[in-house]
Amino acid sequence: MGKFASRETPLRNLDDKPRKTDDVPGGRMKDRRAEQSRFYDERRTKVDPAASTEKGIKQQSKWYSITKKSKKKVLELIEQDAAGVTILDYCCGSGKIAIMVAEKTSCRIIGIDISGVSIANAAQSAADEGLTPSLDFLVMDAEKMTFDDGYFDVAYCVGALHHLDIDAAYSELARVLKPGGKLIMNEPLVYNPLIHYYRKKTPHLRTEWELDHILRKREIVRAREYFHDVNVIGFYHLFTIVAVFFKNTRFFPPVLKTMQAIDSVVLKIPGVRWLAWQIIYVAENPRS
Secondary structure, eight states: OOBSOOOSOOOHHHHTSOOOOSOSTTOTTTTHHHHHHHHHHHHTSOOOTTSHHHHHHHHHHTGGGGOHHHHHHHHHHHHTTOTTOEEEEETOTTOHHHHHHHHHSSOEEEEEESOHHHHHHHHHHHHHTTOGGGEEEEEOOTTSOOSOTTOEEEEEEESOGGGSOHHHHHHHHHHHEEEEEEEEEEEEBSOOHHHHHHHHHOGGGSOHHHHHTOBOHHHHHGGGGTEEEEEEEEEEOSGGGGGGGGTTSTTHHHHHHHHHHHHHHHTTSTTGGGGSSEEEEEEEEEOO
């Protein structure tokens, strides 16, 4: 879609709303890093299928059954520059994307996450697949990484920026990328009122900070303060969400295909496309 220099009508009624911050002494978000670590340690620990955490994972996973198109695009963007380079999987979770990329390319991938359980799961999965030589997984604070400046050629971040202080994340990612380096991001958007209503009604599926920091346009534009070039690749999943309600039925594949065709048209319409569930954008050439 070209460089992010949008001529769309600004969504001021939403973008001007103040964000909550953890910088206020005594503020309720002061311990958000510890909260995030605890939350995902619990979510990614193998538990009894009847436990609430397991139910929450199943409840959330059904929505991701319709995200094949965005996942495919993210993988394409990573793999096109992966040969022989060092890649950062930023907030890697259980390392599924890193494993898929490592299986197809000759790169080295280092995944970091604040959740020790997630990192243990990722390391075990890499070992099970015989990919340990090309994959490393480390417990690390994403806002205070310990890597040297310019260590990585490529970084990617899938569904994690809204868990973080956006400026700290962009600053650290720009710092650890080489001159000319690339950052690939796949994030949820805040603007669809039905999607956001669902988020508010399912607080057990996310932390309080996460709910309050789903990305707005201004957070995407802000990447230009840290990177010379920021390009929106596309918007994903609006009408395809309808297919979720046909999950586990024989109608799911045709409904999903039909809704994908509708999305391919509707999500090209300025303004309307910001109602999508997710956006993919790329930032290149970190500012020194």
